[in-house]
Amino acid sequence: MKKSLLFLGALLMLLGAATSISAQSFEWDVHFQTRFDNREHARTNLGTSRTIFGSVLSPTIGVSWGEGSKFMAGVELFAEFGNAEWLHTPTPIAYYNYKDEHFGAYAGIFHRSALKGTYANTIFSSSYTFYNQLIRGTLLQYQGKYGRIELGLDWTGLFNKATTTRECFRVFSAGRFEIPYFYAGYSAQMFHLANSGTGAKGVVDNIMIIPYVGVNFAQDLPLDKFYVQLGWQQSIQRDRTVSKEFQTPFGGELEVRLEKWGVGVLNIFYYGKNLLPFYGTYGSTLYTCEPYYRAPHNILNHAELYYTAVKRDGITLKFQLKFKSDGKRMGFEQVANLNIHLNNKQFGQNITFGRKREAVKSATLDK
Numbered sequence: 001m002k003k004s005l006l007f008l009g010a011l012l013m014l015l016g017a018a019t020s021i022s023a024q025s026f027e028w029d030v031h032f033q034t035r036f037d038n039r040e041h042a043r044t045n046l047g048t049s050r051t052i053f054g055s056v057l058s059p060t061i062g063v064s065w066g067e068g069s070k071f072m073a074g075v076e077l078f079a080e081f082g083n084a085e086w087l088h089t090p091t092p093i094a095y096y097n098y099k100d101e102h103f104g105a106y107a108g109i110f111h112r113s114a115l116k117g118t119y120a121n122t123i124f125s126s127s128y129t130f131y132n133q134l135i136r137g138t139l140l141q142y143q144g145k146y147g148r149i150e151l152g153l154d155w156t157g158l159f160n161k162a163t164t165t166r167e168c169f170r171v172f173s174a175g176r177f178e179i180p181y182f183y184a185g186y187s188a189q190m191f192h193l194a195n196s197g198t199g200a201k202g203v204v205d206n207i208m209i210i211p212y213v214g215v216n217f218a219q220d221l222p223l224d225k226f227y228v229q230l231g232w233q234q235s236i237q238r239d240r241t242v243s244k245e246f247q248t249p250f251g252g253e254l255e256v257r258l259e260k261w262g263v264g265v266l267n268i269f270y271y272g273k274n275l276l277p278f279y280g281t282y283g284s285t286l287y288t289c290e291p292y293y294r295a296p297h298n299i300l301n302h303a304e305l306y307y308t309a310v311k312r313d314g315i316t317l318k319f320q321l322k323f324k325s326d327g328k329r330m331g332f333e334q335v336a337n338l339n340i341h342l343n344n345k346q347f348g349q350n351i352t353f354g355r356k357r358e359a360v361k362s363a364t365l366d367k
Helices: 002-018 127-133 280-285
Strands: 024-042 051-063 070-079 091-099 105-112 133-145 147-157 168-177 182-193 202-218 225-239 250-260 263-272 299-312 315-325 330-343 351-353
Touching: 002 147, 024 070, 051 127, 202 250, 225 263
Parallel strands: none
Antiparallel strands: 024 051, 024 330, 024 351, 051 070, 070 091, 091 105, 105 133, 133 147, 147 168, 168 182, 182 202, 202 225, 225 250, 250 263, 263 299, 299 315, 315 330
């Protein structure tokens, strides 16, 4: 905590010095999430039965200047309810962000909400994104008339000769392109798990490529959402401690969603091979996806009923009932999730230091 206070003090000094620079505005941004997630997976291959319950607060302050540049810094505070050490060690946030009508870029430690791509469950699970809300690396984005694309790097583990921490990083990307009624897109990753200083040796590669196509029926029906999507899950993996050969498990996935007035149903059906062939050795260290993609019976089904009770003024409150099948047995999951995202622009606050300048148009890369 002392280090975090020193970090924030240094930031305030930086902001004070920055007021002498012309055309600069004060910025603030706050992310808050509370998640309750009870998972009942006994006697299934869906994963561990457990309850996730906690809150994350990520406030940042900073300055914007020029035509689309911004520097922000702050801290992430994570509290896991029921844990003896309920408040995790605070994590610093510091990043540069550039944004104009079409392009966006981030560098540093920034919040995961900066990602605008849609990533498959075989890349990020809901529990992983809750416990890992920060990206440590870079992100490039492009928004065009018919779609968007992004490419990022997240460095999640640093090699140290004196510890068992393994060097690991993820290169990830997602894109989506739309025309009336039809859309196509992809998500992909290359996750690299390497040596540690003491203990683990060898290198493991986990590559996932997930293209998809879909049809959007909602525009001609009295529904807020109605689409049918077909995707392909292609994995390319290698454990270099065992073999130089790659394993290439694959499968197909059908997704259907209907929604009206915040009430929706979602069904995802997977048929294919075990996409996590090294799970028994590396577990969640290598695989940050939903563990049920081990698919021992080659069939999976995820059915969900949800209700978005609130979605306004930067607040989203959502309830979910999830019914998951590993091909033989059923698991049940209940989720309540509160997300709050506030910033100075929502309140019309624009405190400018230095001489006045013309307003710069900056388009947001919406999801």
